[in-house]
Structure formats: structure tokens, C-alpha cells
Amino acid sequence: MNDANDSGSDDGRIDNVSLYMETLKARMDPEQYDVLAKAVHETAHLIAEGHQAGPVGDASQFTDDVQREYATVLAILLTGRMDHRLVEMPGPDGSPGFAIVEASAADDPAKLQELREKHRHFVTEAAGPLQRACRHRPRQRPELRRLTMRRATHPRTAPRRPTRPGR
Known part of the structure; x- marks a missing residue:
């Protein structure tokens, strides 16, 4: 699947x-393809402008199929290669998940098991400190959190100091 221009x-x-998006257009549901195409377009613009790519679009429209294809397209966009494979990568609690890996790792059961173990170990090691940090953080009412975030991001809504005449 690799071309000379990879x-x-x-x-x-x-x-x-x-090329990959054209193949998806032919085999995906049109509504799902539109969601994917919009997300890929927005992500490509973020990357081109030097921004870090983050979540784009409405999360409720990101079905499992859209998520998997989005991850595949991102791998192509970032590496220029088309030989990645999507593999099952369950969470430590057995929840479903997936990862994009090199074809050589996907074809080697021992390597794939090693990657799954490293992933499980990383997630369980990181989860402990994160859970402890979240427990010690004072909770804030959701309406106050929205207000605080809005003030931080929208200067027009931030409180203004009163000005005195003559100053």
C-alpha cells in the first residue's frame, strides 16, 4: 500500500x-464519512498552523468506526506511511480500545503482547497518581467552573475595574 512518495x-x-479518504468515501456511510472528513480537515489545518491537534467535532457523532478511521488517517497524516495497522488494545479493566501500530508489530504476536503489557502497565501506573490528585482537589460547582472558564477565555465578560474621573 505504500507509494514511492511515502x-x-x-x-x-x-x-x-x-487516496485513503477516497477509499473510505466509497465504503463508509455518507453521514459518518462527512463527520470524519470534517474532523480530518480541521485537524490538518491545526497541524499546518503549528497547533497541537486535539479533539475536533461533536463527540457524539464519533462512532467506533469513525474513531478507528480517524486514528488511521492521523497516522497517515503524521507519518506519511500507509502500512500501519489498527489492533485491539483493551484497557486494564478489560474495556475495549484500539491502537495504531506498525505492521511488523501487528504481525508478531509476541511483540503485540509486549505492547499490550506496556500499555496496561503505563495506564495502571499513571492512574494511581491521577486518581489521588483528583481526590485532593476541591470540587467546584459546574456553573462556577463554566463562569471561571468563560472569564478566562472571553475578556469582554471579565470584571472591569471602575475608573475614576481625572485618573
């Missing part, structure tokens, strides 16, 4: 993403 150049990456 060297990682921007043109090669865009060509590979375009």
Missing part, C-alpha cells in the same frame, strides 16, 4: 491521506 514530504502525506 518519504514523509507534505505532498506525499497529503496524497496518501487523499
